[in-house]
Amino acid sequence: MDVTNIAEITGSLGVVGYGLAAIGPGVGVGLVVSKTIESIARQPELAARLQVTMWLGIAFTEALALIGLATPFIFGV
Amino acid sequence: MTQPTNIADLLKRVLFRGAILILAVGVIGGVIGYLAVGLPGLFSALIGAAMALLFVSLTALSVLVGGKLNLGGFFAVVMGGWLLKIVIFLILVATLKGADFINGPTLFITLVASILGSLVLDTMAVTKARIPVVQG
Numbered sequence: 357m358d359v360t361n362i363a364e365i366t367g368s369l370g371v372v373g374y375g376l377a378a379i380g381p382g383v384g385v386g387l388v389v390s391k392t393i394e395s396i397a398r399q400p401e402l403a404a405r406l407q408v409t410m411w412l413g414i415a416f417t418e419a420l421a422l423i424g425l426a427t428p429f430i431f432g433v
Numbered sequence: 434m435t436q437p438t439n440i441a442d443l444l445k446r447v448l449f450r451g452a453i454l455i456l457a458v459g460v461i462g463g464v465i466g467y468l469a470v471g472l473p474g475l476f477s478a479l480i481g482a483a484m485a486l487l488f489v490s491l492t493a494l495s496v497l498v499g500g501k502l503n504l505g506g507f508f509a510v511v512m513g514g515w516l517l518k519i520v521i522f523l524i525l526v527a528t529l530k531g532a533d534f535i536n537g538p539t540l541f542i543t544l545v546a547s548i549l550g551s552l553v554l555d556t557m558a559v560t561k562a563r564i565p566v567v568q569g
Binding site: 402419 | 439440443444485488489492493496500504507508511512515518519522523526527529530535537538540541544545548549551552555556559562564565566
């Protein structure tokens with residue numbers, strides 16, 4: 357049976373991978389920061405504590421971004 | 434050992450310990466990489482460790498520097514640093530990907546091991562720190 361390509365995909369799929377690797381952590385860091393701003397607005401005296409928690413949240417989220425963006429080294433293009 | 438009681442001390446401790454850990458991962462990865470695939474393995478492990486050190490330290494450094502500013506400045510430094518970091522990381526990956534002196538899997542494994550290791554260190558440092566709830 358002949359295989360028919362209804363929609364041919366050309367170009368580098370790696371670019372789509374880069375995009376996907378940036379979307380998730382982008383949303384994640386956005387959420388972490390927005391909630392921290394909200395919390396500091398509600399309880400300004402807790403700012404120091406919240407900044408540490410935010411930094412830890414960003415560190416975990418960006419680990420995902422860095423691992424995702426480094427995948428070209430193992431998967432090729 | 435006394436535990437840090439403010440953010441600046443905590444972040445300095447995390448930066449220092451993170452650097453030592455990532456250096457150790459780089460050296461161990463370099464030896465294993467050299468034994469496994471030769472010189473490209475050694476270079477890849479060292480480059481991977483250097484990348485991890487740069488990108489992990491930048492986050493803590495941005496919070497450390499931003500902490501001295503007002504709230505708007507803090508978020509500008511932290512978020513701007515994050516954006517800049519991802520762009521630099523993308524450029525580095527695109528540049529290094531096709532290089533002959535790079536062994537992809539070695540670089541990737543060193544990078545991931547360094548990042549995960551530093552995350553463990555970060556979490557341990559934060560849970561052990563004695564930062565008062567309210568600071569004057």
